[in-house]
Amino acid sequence: MPALLIVATVFDAGLARSSLELVGAARPIAAGLRLDLTAVVLGPGPGLAEAAEVLHRHGVGKIWRAAHSLLTSGQTDALLPVVEQAARTAAPQVVMVSADTVGRELAPRLAYRLGASLISEAVEVGTDGHAVVAKRQVYGGRAVAEEAAASWPVVVSVKPRTTDVPEPWPVAGSVEDLVVSLDEASLATRVREVRREQADVGLEDAQVVVGGGRGLGGADGFKTIGELAAALGGAVGASRPPADSGWVPINWQIGQTGKTIRPALYIAVGISGATQHVAGVTGSRTIVAINRDPEAPIFSLAHFGLVGDYREIVPLLTAKVRELKGA
Amino acid sequence: MDVVVCIKQVVDPELPVRDFAIDPSTRRQVREGRPLVISTYDEHALEVGLQLKDRHGGTVKALTIGPRAAVGDAVRLALAMGADEAVVVDDPRGPDLPGVEKAAVLAAAVRKLGRADLVLTGCESADWVERVVPPLVAEALGASCVTFVSTAEFSGNGLVVRRLADDGFHVVDVRLPAVLSIASDDANRPRLPKVKDIVAAKRKPVHVWAMADVPVTSGDRRVRAPEVQGVTIPERTAKCELLSGDPAEQVATLVQRLRALKLL
Amino acid sequence: MAVELSDEHRMIQATVREFAARELLPIAADLDQRPRYPADVVAKAADLGLMGMMVPEEYGGQGLDPLAYVIAQEELARVSAGFQTIVTVNNSLVCDPILQFGTEEQRRRYLPGLASGRTLGCYCLTEPTAGSDAMSLRASAVLRDGEWVLSGTKVFVTNGVEADLCVVYARTEDTKGARGISAFLVEKSFPGVTVGKVEHKLGIRCSSTAEVVFDECRVPADNLLGQRGDGGKIALATLDGGRIGIAAQALGIARASLEDATAYVRQRHQFGAPVATFQAVRWALADMATRLEAARLLTYRAAALRAAGQPHAREAAMAKLAASETAMFAAHKAVQLFGGYGYIQEYAVERYFRDAKITEIYEGTSEIQRMVISRSLLSRR
Numbered sequence: 013m014p015a016l017l018i019v020a021t022v023f024d025a026g027l028a029r030s031s032l033e034l035v036g037a038a039r040p041i042a043a044g045l046r047l048d049l050t051a052v053v054l055g056p057g058p059g060l061a062e063a064a065e066v067l068h069r070h071g072v073g074k075i076w077r078a079a080h081s082l083l084t085s086g087q088t089d090a091l092l093p094v095v096e097q098a099a100r101t102a103a104p105q106v107v108m109v110s111a112d113t114v115g116r117e118l119a120p121r122l123a124y125r126l127g128a129s130l131i132s133e134a135v136e137v138g139t140d141g142h143a144v145v146a147k148r149q150v151y152g153g154r155a156v157a158e159e160a161a162a163s164w165p166v167v168v169s170v171k172p173r174t175t176d177v178p179e180p181w182p183v184a185g186s187v188e189d190l191v192v193s194l195d196e197a198s199l200a201t202r203v204r205e206v207r208r209e210q211a212d213v214g215l216e217d218a219q220v221v222v223g224g225g226r227g228l229g230g231a232d233g234f235k236t237i238g239e240l241a242a243a244l245g246g247a248v249g250a251s252r253p254p255a256d257s258g259w260v261p262i263n264w265q266i267g268q269t270g271k272t273i274r275p276a277l278y279i280a281v282g283i284s285g286a287t288q289h290v291a292g293v294t295g296s297r298t299i300v301a302i303n304r305d306p307e308a309p310i311f312s313l314a315h316f317g318l319v320g321d322y323r324e325i326v327p328l329l330t331a332k333v334r335e336l337k338g339a
Numbered sequence: 340m341d342v343v344v345c346i347k348q349v350v351d352p353e354l355p356v357r358d359f360a361i362d363p364s365t366r367r368q369v370r371e372g373r374p375l376v377i378s379t380y381d382e383h384a385l386e387v388g389l390q391l392k393d394r395h396g397g398t399v400k401a402l403t404i405g406p407r408a409a410v411g412d413a414v415r416l417a418l419a420m421g422a423d424e425a426v427v428v429d430d431p432r433g434p435d436l437p438g439v440e441k442a443a444v445l446a447a448a449v450r451k452l453g454r455a456d457l458v459l460t461g462c463e464s465a466d467w468v469e470r471v472v473p474p475l476v477a478e479a480l481g482a483s484c485v486t487f488v489s490t491a492e493f494s495g496n497g498l499v500v501r502r503l504a505d506d507g508f509h510v511v512d513v514r515l516p517a518v519l520s521i522a523s524d525d526a527n528r529p530r531l532p533k534v535k536d537i538v539a540a541k542r543k544p545v546h547v548w549a550m551a552d553v554p555v556t557s558g559d560r561r562v563r564a565p566e567v568q569g570v571t572i573p574e575r576t577a578k579c580e581l582l583s584g585d586p587a588e589q590v591a592t593l594v595q596r597l598r599a600l601k602l603l
Numbered sequence: 604m605a606v607e608l609s610d611e612h613r614m615i616q617a618t619v620r621e622f623a624a625r626e627l628l629p630i631a632a633d634l635d636q637r638p639r640y641p642a643d644v645v646a647k648a649a650d651l652g653l654m655g656m657m658v659p660e661e662y663g664g665q666g667l668d669p670l671a672y673v674i675a676q677e678e679l680a681r682v683s684a685g686f687q688t689i690v691t692v693n694n695s696l697v698c699d700p701i702l703q704f705g706t707e708e709q710r711r712r713y714l715p716g717l718a719s720g721r722t723l724g725c726y727c728l729t730e731p732t733a734g735s736d737a738m739s740l741r742a743s744a745v746l747r748d749g750e751w752v753l754s755g756t757k758v759f760v761t762n763g764v765e766a767d768l769c770v771v772y773a774r775t776e777d778t779k780g781a782r783g784i785s786a787f788l789v790e791k792s793f794p795g796v797t798v799g800k801v802e803h804k805l806g807i808r809c810s811s812t813a814e815v816v817f818d819e820c821r822v823p824a825d826n827l828l829g830q831r832g833d834g835g836k837i838a839l840a841t842l843d844g845g846r847i848g849i850a851a852q853a854l855g856i857a858r859a860s861l862e863d864a865t866a867y868v869r870q871r872h873q874f875g876a877p878v879a880t881f882q883a884v885r886w887a888l889a890d891m892a893t894r895l896e897a898a899r900l901l902t903y904r905a906a907a908l909r910a911a912g913q914p915h916a917r918e919a920a921m922a923k924l925a926a927s928e929t930a931m932f933a934a935h936k937a938v939q940l941f942g943g944y945g946y947i948q949e950y951a952v953e954r955y956f957r958d959a960k961i962t963e964i965y966e967g968t969s970e971i972q973r974m975v976i977s978r979s980l981l982s983r984r
Binding site for chain 1: 359366465470502504512514525563564572580587598
């Protein structure tokens with residue numbers, strides 16, 4: 013039976029969550045198109061065996077395993093030829109890649125090398141029984157495009173955190189090691205250094221998120237909204253301008269080029285509501301906007317709007333929340 | 340160092356919602372009568388190219404695909420900001436070409452331009468957001484590729500760039516020639532053109548190439564674009580309730596509402 | 604005549620609007636509340652090319668037409684009228700007369716510095732006893748050993764504190780009135796020039812307004828601007844251009860008032876509805892918008908006439924009269940629409956209100972504009 017190949021990575025803390033999300037997205041496609049669910053799992057070495065077992069437990073049969081010291085986070089030019097090697101071996105009809113730092117470089121380049129169809133940045137992916145179909149956010153989240161792959165094979169990149177981690181579904185499987193030959197001197201790009209920003213703030217999993225924008229006026233404003241977030245037991249995020257200006261770490265950024273959040277409650281403070289930001293928050297169940305400008309587009313997205321100075325409103329709200337939680 | 344910056348003219352992404360519409364026949368945004376701007380990140384890419392030129396000399400060329408009559412402002416702004424010349428590949432469908440096809444044309448156009456050490460693009464277009472053009476152009480040109488780059492500087496025979504990553508920043512050594520997609524950063528905030536340069540832009544060369552004169556090869560066209568089956572505007576059911584009163588009253592009402600929704 | 608903005612004009616407008624949003628908007632209120640000369644932003648404006656907009660490129664300027672200048676001035680004044688005052692004086696009252704009446708040598712010596720922001724200019728006409736009746740000025744200049752010796756006190760000199768170069772009007776002949784006046788280019792560093800009292804003002808507070816005192820100040824003969832006795836003519840010709848700049852300032856203030864008021868009345872609820880639903884409020888907005896548009900057309904037209912080298916003294920006076928009274932009208936309405944909030948510094952409209960008033964006063968009061976206009980009507984045959 014032809015295959016669906018998932019690209020999975022194990023860079024540090026075990027199998028990447030996004031790899032497991034791919035499995036969840038892939039299972040119905042494999043079933044609908046009658047494809048074998050297979051994976052290539054790559055990394056420097058540690059944890060690969062365990063990762064293969066996790067993949068088996070979630071429905072992946074055949075696994076190609078590739079271990080090499082150059083197969084590390086961000087090292088696209090090492091990962092790409094190995095994934096290509098796996099794809100040539102597995103001859104899949106469908107390749108699924110997470111649209112993360114590496115995946116957004118890797119997926120188009122792999123499609124090029126395979127002469128494949130390409131669907132990128134899918135937020136929903138499935139099949140109509142004949143082809144791979146996907147939905148993507150376009151126009152800054154103002155519209156959704158539905159696309160269908162026009163030929164085989166097809167490479168699909170899936171935006172992280174748009175599908176849930178799937179329930180286990182154990183299958184019997186096998187693991188085959190790929191013979192990897194990589195020469196560091198031949199790499200066109202080489203990651204010299206990884207500078208981690210402040211440990212993950214848990215934005216993507218938070219049930220409550222308080223986001224700050226240009227309207228906060230500076231890094232100090234984030235202290236004010238940080239207190240509100242703390243009182244609510246939530247996380248703090250930001251729109252693009254504060255991240256660009258260095259008021260907050262870049263990994264606090266929510267939006268098209270940042271994180272996608274889906275909390276129960278999102279409170280946007282001093283955020284105008286540029287489409288760039290909106291694209292990352294539309295999955296929030298309830299949105300509250302606090303802004304001085306009653307014309308700010310954020311109010312057309314929000315469920316509740318408070319027009320005024322956040323320096324007055326937010327401390328009042330924080331105090332109220334503390335009072336309730338204390339009681 | 341010769342830099343080519345690919346720019347795209349798009350409908351202003353901050354257009355009021357009421358003016359946003361999808362044309363069912365093209366399955367793309369209605370452009371008529373809407374203000375057109377250079378796609379957000381493309382301006383940052385231009386800024387990165389111009390900064391490299393300011394520091395190390397060389398040339399910056401702006402390259403765009405679009406209907407020649409309509410791209411004037413985008414090209415003019417690029418030239419006013421400091422690009423030396425511009426190339427317009429004249430195609431009425433330009434802005435709405437899928438990324439895969441656009442990448443093939445851009446790669447062929449860069450080849451036709453002759454020497455280019457570096458090709459820069461925005462990290463995504465403000466409208467179609469596929470993020471596929473830079474890696475595909477890199478493959479077609481046999482160039483290195485890094486996406487979501489915030490800063491780039493020469494180092495030895497190549498570049499050292501900072502890439503935005505899920506886990507922070509990557510500092511990456513890059514061989515030339517290279518294709519970089521540029522993300523916004525305080526260091527690459529687009530400059531304002533000097534008023535003199537706005538006037539002078541009129542005198543800079545703008546080359547208009549017919550699509551037929553851009554030699555796209557089968558190697559450039561290895562990837563198939565997906566078929567767009569529909570573009571829909573999700574219905575918004577929520578209507579914003581603007582809470583009235585002074586800050587304390589607004590906060591009190593909000594707390595009441597959030598409690599009713601069991602969010603507090 | 605039809606006045607149309609070219610692609611260039613629109614790009615200049617967009618650029619200056621963005622400049623004002625980036626550089627002025629964050630500090631505009633503070634510049635008013637804690638008045639100071641924003642040297643860093645003036646330098647950035649100069650770098651953008653805003654300090655010598657109509658000076659030809661060969662003298663270090665931008666070589667733009669008066670319409671481009673007007674458009675840029677409105678954008679600056681929309682955000683900070685005080686800042687725009689600094690800019691418009693340098694352009695209209697200093698660069699312009701040097702360009703129009705200066706010798707080639709004077710142009711080469713002074714214009715590149717003024718247009719690039721390395722130096723700043725001021726205009727010294729008004730005296731304690733010679734305001735609207737400017738031609739009664741008493742400052743004097745006498746030739747002694749091939750140099751002019753200049754004495755007198757000038758007041759209400761915009762940029763007086765920071766300026767490096769003063770265009771000074773002084774009496775060189777015994778005759779009364781305009782004919783006895785000559786104009787001089789006086790460097791602030793010449794011995795005998797001092798800055799006197801610095802004024803505290805109602806509005807446009809970040810631009811300095813000072814007394815400049817000339818005490819036996821020796822000015823080289825080469826620094827006579829135009830011919831001896833031409834001072835009155837130069838002063839009036841300069842003001843024709845200056846008034847267009849002030850009209851543009853008034854447009855900026857009026858637009859700020861209209862835009863802020865429009866945004867406010869849409870969100871302000873009283874009696875259970877946005878106040879924008881009340882007819883009295885809507886009529887106020889309509890009147891503000893209509894008068895603004897009319898004043899803008901007059902201003903554009905005066906600029907277009909000046910660009911075409913046609914007489915425009917009357918049109919410049921009409922533009923300034925209409926625009927300044929519109930600014931005052933619009934700011935007054937805006938404060939009223941904001942109610943109590945319009946009276947406090949939390950919102951910008953009280954600043955617009957204070958800034959607006961000066962446009963009816965300087966570079967010829969509204970009464971002087973009416974004199975200019977009516978004189979041109981009555982002299983027609």
